[in-house]
Amino acid sequence: MAAAGQTTRRINPGTSKPEWTQPYAPFRIAGNLYYVGTYDLACYLITTPKGHILINTGVAGSDTVIRKNMKQLGFALSDIRVLLTNQAHFDHVGAMAAIQKQTGARVYANVADATVLADGGYSDYLFGGKDLLFEPVTADRLLFDRDTIKWGGMELTLLHHPGHTKGSSSYLFTVKDQKRSYKVLIANMPSVIVDSFAQVQATYPNIVADYTETYAEMEGLNFDLWLAAHASQMDLQEIYHPAKGYQPEVFGDKNKYLEELKKWKVGYEEKLKGKSSQ
Numbered sequence: 001m002a003a004a005g006q007t008t009r010r011i012n013p014g015t016s017k018p019e020w021t022q023p024y025a026p027f028r029i030a031g032n033l034y035y036v037g038t039y040d041l042a043c044y045l046i047t048t049p050k051g052h053i054l055i056n057t058g059v060a061g062s063d064t065v066i067r068k069n070m071k072q073l074g075f076a077l078s079d080i081r082v083l084l085t086n087q088a089h090f091d092h093v094g095a096m097a098a099i100q101k102q103t104g105a106r107v108y109a110n111v112a113d114a115t116v117l118a119d120g121g122y123s124d125y126l127f128g129g130k131d132l133l134f135e136p137v138t139a140d141r142l143l144f145d146r147d148t149i150k151w152g153g154m155e156l157t158l159l160h161h162p163g164h165t166k167g168s169s170s171y172l173f174t175v176k177d178q179k180r181s182y183k184v185l186i187a188n189m190p191s192v193i194v195d196s197f198a199q200v201q202a203t204y205p206n207i208v209a210d211y212t213e214t215y216a217e218m219e220g221l222n223f224d225l226w227l228a229a230h231a232s233q234m235d236l237q238e239i240y241h242p243a244k245g246y247q248p249e250v251f252g253d254k255n256k257y258l259e260e261l262k263k264w265k266v267g268y269e270e271k272l273k274g275k276s277s278q
Helices: 061-075 096-103 111-118 207-219 255-271
Strands: 027-030 034-037 044-046 052-055 082-084 107-110 139-143 148-151 154-160 169-175 181-189 225-228
Touching: 027 225, 034 181, 044 111, 082 096, 082 148, 107 111, 111 139, 111 154, 181 207
Parallel strands: 052 082, 082 107, 107 139, 181 225
Antiparallel strands: 027 034, 034 044, 044 052, 148 154, 154 169, 169 181
């Protein structure tokens, strides 16, 4: 249901890229963690005996892709019990309302993104104020920095990494296979999407400080494996080769993580100086 006063606004998600909906074969990343997203929009499934956790849902209509991918792996969409996201943008939460309706899953959201989720992106600091960007979804639980999500024997820690959205979040948790445990980071890479910071001074006055703190914190994180909200940000198609089977170690390159983070930080610093950037 649309937020009050916005019932007549249509859903207009903007531009969708072909790689955001292009199918991609699902696979086991490590332990009970799986990739069930598209070619570029990463959706992560964490399976548990009590039902499953899904992080990110892709654009609207991606529920059918996720359902198919889960079935291929031997799991059912109907068993999803917790829904999370890295950020409240239409390319990551476009199918969240649909999946919530189909499964009855509880939506856990960073408090700083909860309003944007509830009004379908209408209050987004950069893209809001016109049409809705995705079907609104109301959070069942509000999360704050360092809060934990406990479900089915799993414990995920939310890391508040604002900038890209006010409630952008990364997650840290541990999975196990028969050989070892892995500390996993699902990172929300802090790319800068504004043309200039002055552009959003009225709607997001703390954006510069938030980005500064986010880069500093993310540079110091410790993990065994890392993943991102976009497959392209971790070069998924270059590092993962399906023919080789189970290969969690390909996601353990911390230098690659720091290089990716530095790329976005350089863009941020250029925009602080008023230069053009990606």
